[in-house]
Amino acid sequence: MKANMKDINKNCETCPAHNLSNLVKLGVDMTHFDFVVALAGNPNVGKSTVFNSLTGLKQHTGNWPGKTVGRAEGAFQYNNKRYKIVDLPGTYSLLSTSVDEEIARDFILFGQPDVTVIVVDASRLERNLNLTLQVLEITDRVVLCLNLIDEAERHNLKIDDRLLSKELGIPVVKCSARQGLGIPDLLSSIHKVATKEFICKPYRMTNTSKKISNAIDDINKKLKEQFPNLANTRWIALRLLEGDQNIIDAIKSGEIGKLSFVENEN
């Protein structure tokens, strides 16, 4: 019986679907990267654990919200592409105000990551989806990492990941980063989205009135004409509609165009 188990494991490692052999953990060596990956999510869903298992770094993790206060960066190589990965502090929304949450928001909005991986707590899916949907409003290339899936199963929750993927229009990967499960799938999904092998068709809000979505589309179109380099014009349109004074000022002074330009250079 024991020998049997061993054989099965061996077969797993040689199977082409098992891609861990293509993973090179680069730690903090972030030279010449091809893609930038942002790691976002609610506080305390295991972003740092995912980050560690991809980069081989040992960023300290702990079971409390707010553990990561700055943004940690690391790198890995997968299928001969080099990825820089940025571990962001946890946020509940993109409309928040504290320093650590601003760091996360600004990076997703203006850092223009090639792929944004949203790590969610599978046992608290509904609350976590609130942030996910907000991120999907502003960026196209997203992978959802259903982390802590073991925790969810322990609570007798069953999640249909394929249906979720269809609903959201993005790849969904079941993971338990603490146990190292699902990391190969996560890697191949990141790779597919980064190389545009998988084209996301992100879910957009449906319950808003026709009036609101028309208004957003209209302003969005004008913004795109005026600032062709600007990422996330949809979000800026939304902020304009809400009367965000910072954004209004930034448009008046033209700084908003510069903002995206500077971040592009980085």
Place this chain on the structure above:
Amino acid sequence: MLKTKIDMDKKEEILKLANKYRWELGENLHDSILESIYSDASNITNKVVSKIGEKPKFDWDRLIDKLVTGKLTGFPIMFLLLALVFWLTISGANYPSQFLSWILIDNVHHYLKMFSQFLSFPNWLSGLLIDGAYLATAWVVSVMLPPMAIFFPLFTLLEDFGYLPRVAFNLDFLYKKVGAHGKQALTMSMGFGCNAAGVVATRIIDSPRERLIAIITNNFSLCNGRWPTQILIATIFIGGAVPNYLAGIASSAAVVFIALLGVSFSFIVSLFLSKTLLKGEVSSFSLELPPYRPPRILQTIYTSLIDRTLIVLWRAVVFAAPAGIIIWLVANISINNISLAEYFINWVNPFGLLIGLNGVIILAYVIAIPANEIVIPTILMLTVLTNNITGFGSGAGVMFELDSVQQTEYLLRNSGWSLLTGINLMLFSLLHNPCSTTIFSIYKETKSVKWTLISTFLPIVLGILICFLVASVWNMI
């Protein structure tokens, strides 16, 4: 020129358009967007999540939460857990400590000395390198490594399990009362590991006023560099004052008492600050109580050994070697046959005695500004030096082998230390300036000389006052 003009017009046009829509859509746009997101999230969740089997009859998470955050049970459980961690540390660290000092100090030091004689090193060189730098380092390793290797993994296990936010939850109402932010409980807990880390962790607090309070009071969390001092002194003086079978419990209780005293000081000082220098409203916040997760024991032990223990130990070693050299120098450079150290010690001794300490302790705290970890080795070495006690070392300024707590006790008691000196040293170790790394972190986080100076001098002024009070009361009785 013309292009700029057109640009301006276009920008104005966008803003006007947005303005027009804003009027059309009305005020509750923000709410309606949030509502739409929430209902979408809920719809999708209902589609993809299903519950299998029956609901477990017994919800452990609920039960544990009821106990550890309960009104009656929350605080006692907190104290008991803290006491248990210290008791395990104190009773577990003794033997490995003895073993390490037997290797590093009894044996390696001896061979290094022989080796330097073989190479015919001049006396001052072997003194500086082997008796100064090497012995200070060896001391720090054998005194600090065992308690740290026990304390950090235990603390990390509690953290991994999800206990820390419950502590924050328990303490929140107290913080609110003193005008500080509830998340200060979390940064305070970080401070129990390292104050510099605790200061950086205050970034999770939004309001600048409450963040400053958290930064200034972080030093009242006993950091790991001070635990060994507390543990050793408590073992000698508190454990020694009670019958043998109570020694372990009494000394653990004393250390817990000092730690809790630190917590009380952080409340008192927070209250003082929020009533005087940092007036303002308490901001509200929401803190998620994370689910309990079974801690990954092996992984936790591994990462806490590598990440915390070794890094902190390395820092201590880096500071101990130069400090060892300085100690050796001040003990061996003499003017009129009296060493520099003795001049200083004799000069501050009256003041030291006034606050229930002595000149040696004060000089040790001056030398140990870079790292609290080296306080005890420095004190022991200076004690031998100034009292000309023989049988321990091999000359002035040489750190010596103390195989056991008993020998340390014998040495200290013979140099005029009393129970009062022990108690006041524990108090002073809690209440003095932060180490230089923490001071630097405070400056980096606040970017203000004023707040850095306040954070540096406030605790030491408090410490001198408290020690003076205790000494006066003690002497009256």
